[in-house]
Amino acid sequence: xxxxxVYILAIVGAVLLAWNLYGIFTVLxxxxxxxxxxxxxxxxxxxxxxxFTGFFIALVLSAMYLKTGDLRYDSAAASVTEVSFVFAxxxxxxxxxxxxxxxxxxxxxxxxxxxxxxCLLIYFxxxxxxxxxxxxxxxxxxxAALSIFGFVDVIIVxxxxxxxxxxxxxxxxxxxxxxxxxxxxxxxMIYRDLLAFLLIAAAIVLxxxxxxxxxxxxxxxxxxxxx
Amino acid sequence: MNPLLQALWVARKDLAIEFRTxxxxxxxxxxxxxxxxxxxxxxxxxxPEVATIGGGLLWLCFAFGGAxxxxxxxxxxxxxxxxxxxxxSPVSASSLLAGKAITSFVLLLIVEAVSLFVFGFFYDVRWxxxxxxxxxxxxLATWGIAILGAAFGAMTVNLKLxxxxxxxxxxxxxxxxxxxxxxxxxxxxxxxxxxxSLLWGRVLLVFDIVYTSLxxxxxxxxxxx
Amino acid sequence: xxxxxxxxxxxxxxxxWVIVMIYIITLARRNSRLKxxxxxxxxxxxxxxxxxxxxxxxxxxxxGSVQG
Amino acid sequence: MPPAIRxxxxxxxxxxxxxxxxxxxxxxxxxxxxxxxRNGAGKTTLLRxxxxxxxxxxxxxxxxxxxxxxxxxxxNTGFLGHGIGVYEDLSARENLRFFAxxxxxxxxxxxxxxxxxxxxxxxxxxxPVRQYSRGMRQRLALARTFLASPRILxxxxxxxxxDDRAIAMMGELLRDARAGGATILxxxxxxxxxxxxxxxxxxxxxGKLRYSGVRTQEMLDDPGHLYREHTELGGF
Numbered sequence: 001x002x003x004x005x006v007y008i009l010a011i012v013g014a015v016l017l018a019w020n021l022y023g024i025f026t027v028l029x030x031x032x033x034x035x036x037x038x039x040x041x042x043x044x045x046x047x048x049x050x051x052f053t054g055f056f057i058a059l060v061l062s063a064m065y066l067k068t069g070d071l072r073y074d075s076a077a078a079s080v081t082e083v084s085f086v087f088a089x090x091x092x093x094x095x096x097x098x099x100x101x102x103x104x105x106x107x108x109x110x111x112x113x114x115x116x117x118x119c120l121l122i123y124f125x126x127x128x129x130x131x132x133x134x135x136x137x138x139x140x141x142x143x144a145a146l147s148i149f150g151f152v153d154v155i156i157v158x159x160x161x162x163x164x165x166x167x168x169x170x171x172x173x174x175x176x177x178x179x180x181x182x183x184x185x186x187x188x189m190i191y192r193d194l195l196a197f198l199l200i201a202a203a204i205v206l207x208x209x210x211x212x213x214x215x216x217x218x219x220x221x222x223x224x225x226x227x
Numbered sequence: 228m229n230p231l232l233q234a235l236w237v238a239r240k241d242l243a244i245e246f247r248t249x250x251x252x253x254x255x256x257x258x259x260x261x262x263x264x265x266x267x268x269x270x271x272x273x274x275p276e277v278a279t280i281g282g283g284l285l286w287l288c289f290a291f292g293g294a295x296x297x298x299x300x301x302x303x304x305x306x307x308x309x310x311x312x313x314x315x316s317p318v319s320a321s322s323l324l325a326g327k328a329i330t331s332f333v334l335l336l337i338v339e340a341v342s343l344f345v346f347g348f349f350y351d352v353r354w355x356x357x358x359x360x361x362x363x364x365x366x367l368a369t370w371g372i373a374i375l376g377a378a379f380g381a382m383t384v385n386l387k388l389x390x391x392x393x394x395x396x397x398x399x400x401x402x403x404x405x406x407x408x409x410x411x412x413x414x415x416x417x418x419x420x421x422x423x424s425l426l427w428g429r430v431l432l433v434f435d436i437v438y439t440s441l442x443x444x445x446x447x448x449x450x451x452x
Numbered sequence: 453x454x455x456x457x458x459x460x461x462x463x464x465x466x467x468x469w470v471i472v473m474i475y476i477i478t479l480a481r482r483n484s485r486l487k488x489x490x491x492x493x494x495x496x497x498x499x500x501x502x503x504x505x506x507x508x509x510x511x512x513x514x515x516g517s518v519q520g
Numbered sequence: 521m522p523p524a525i526r527x528x529x530x531x532x533x534x535x536x537x538x539x540x541x542x543x544x545x546x547x548x549x550x551x552x553x554x555x556x557x558r559n560g561a562g563k564t565t566l567l568r569x570x571x572x573x574x575x576x577x578x579x580x581x582x583x584x585x586x587x588x589x590x591x592x593x594x595x596n597t598g599f600l601g602h603g604i605g606v607y608e609d610l611s612a613r614e615n616l617r618f619f620a621x622x623x624x625x626x627x628x629x630x631x632x633x634x635x636x637x638x639x640x641x642x643x644x645x646x647x648p649v650r651q652y653s654r655g656m657r658q659r660l661a662l663a664r665t666f667l668a669s670p671r672i673l674x675x676x677x678x679x680x681x682x683d684d685r686a687i688a689m690m691g692e693l694l695r696d697a698r699a700g701g702a703t704i705l706x707x708x709x710x711x712x713x714x715x716x717x718x719x720x721x722x723x724x725x726x727g728k729l730r731y732s733g734v735r736t737q738e739m740l741d742d743p744g745h746l747y748r749e750h751t752e753l754g755g756f
Contacts, residue, residue: 035456040464047468066448069577071535086475090468097464101457121399128395132386136535141452142382145445149400152437156403207479214486220537221493225500227560227726233622240618244609308603315571315599317591318622451575451589
């Protein structure tokens, strides 16, 4: 059942992504100033939203774990965080390739980029912390606490382009600006890509959760063997 | 017993031990001074630009010195399993955490005072132009460092890689606070207090409030597992 | 299509694809590692159980002796 | 009279591994209950759960009517784990004063002095613990545990690594505490000593309750009897 769901999510996500790519390269109009490279936005922005949605879901799951003590929430939180971390990396990598052309530099220390970098470090720390603790219950509680502490930075990243004047472009999506900053066709494509990313991310999360379950099983069998 | 009073008693006990052994004070103080010394090779200590980067230099010293201090904070409870004895006693987990934060706060302020004198001496920077404001900045930023240090010191106390994990986890989280402290300190060293200062001051305050409440709320989760 | 900066656009898409692929490969490797570990620990348990049975069987009335 | 310590179908997991399985136990006020079992059977886990040092997942526990980890439960419980729980760089008196103050004891001065007398540390009370001998440390740990006159005492292997003098002192302290109405739960694998002190016994194997009841004359005469009758593998 679960396996089927993974396949369905992955296939639907992949097909949608392929269709989107076709649209991105053949249907959508060019952007006047930037040339072809502006198309990175269709990876960059959906990846960021996928990652941040994931971090938020992980925060909720962590809180649920602390409330209920049910380790399935902990596994889900860990899996979602890990997958979100990968998408955050995609976001930073594509962004910096875009910056190399548009700004002439790979990186700049403006609040958006800095806080995003910090965000990567925090969640990398989260993944490291999980590796460093063997006992699943303790691991769950401590990493849940870290997830809650760390989410403060996600809010800073999200809000930074409103709080500071950054080199990073201001918000473009109409839910944040009220519209007018972006061609509706392009905005539409960002959302279609976001949907594809979320589907693929969900498929990976399910695979990852299954691994977490096996890991717990191994741990408990090992305890049984040593008891 | 009042939880705040309990926290103060925990801090008092820790400070008594610390002043007797001087383990972390010596290490953190010496480390901070060494960093100040090393930075004199990075740029020309006689140039006037020192005041413009002095804040960054100082807060790096304090942050690195701080790691040595709160690495010891909970590790001090490990021999003889004192942590268990404390947790089983009527001291609440949040009081214990707050007590550790108060200890680090006091110790770190001492290290900061020493570093400031050394800094003024080596780099010829007149840091005493706004003593009260500078103290306020130091106090607010140091409290933020101390409370996060206590929370993450508690998290990592039982890990094999304690000394490695703590800095990896804590510096990214501290960054907004350090940025604010550096900006403010630079402004004070250059004797130009701008409207930006107020904004950064607010960042410090919000940081302290948010992380202190999170740390107090999550203390049980972090310590009892 | 406008061909300016086409190469770096390609790099961008490639980078995204490579990062996700690397992650999926590590996932697959972890999967096989976990399977192996699970087998190992199950074998460990089997050995232990057989031993326990041997011990109980060799004792009178199927019970252990008192050493305390 | 309601039991002082009550566990109702308690389950405690490390990950998916149940360390306590459906454990039900009642210890009446004033009883002294020995918690017996092999290494790794779950004795320490059970005591840590009761002392509020470790959360449990299912079931219900009450200590004098309070939940473990609640302020009231902790105020009325004395816990002595494997470590002695005193600070090396403080003197005996400072250690006791610290634990007395955070326990909310007012005018702790005279009880501290009398406890120092009682565990025979009065002459060295102001020397840092670092310089104490092993026996002195253990006696100080006893004083710390009993200082706030807790109504429930949770002791994990209290006789292990005690010298003869401390064992005698421990026996005396436990007797006095019981006479004062305290309830005691202690784990041990030294069955013979345990049987002499205990009024009740409870036997744990792989986190499961195997036996719980009054310590009978039969057990005193033949300490191995309990294990043979009630554990799956027998012996130990």
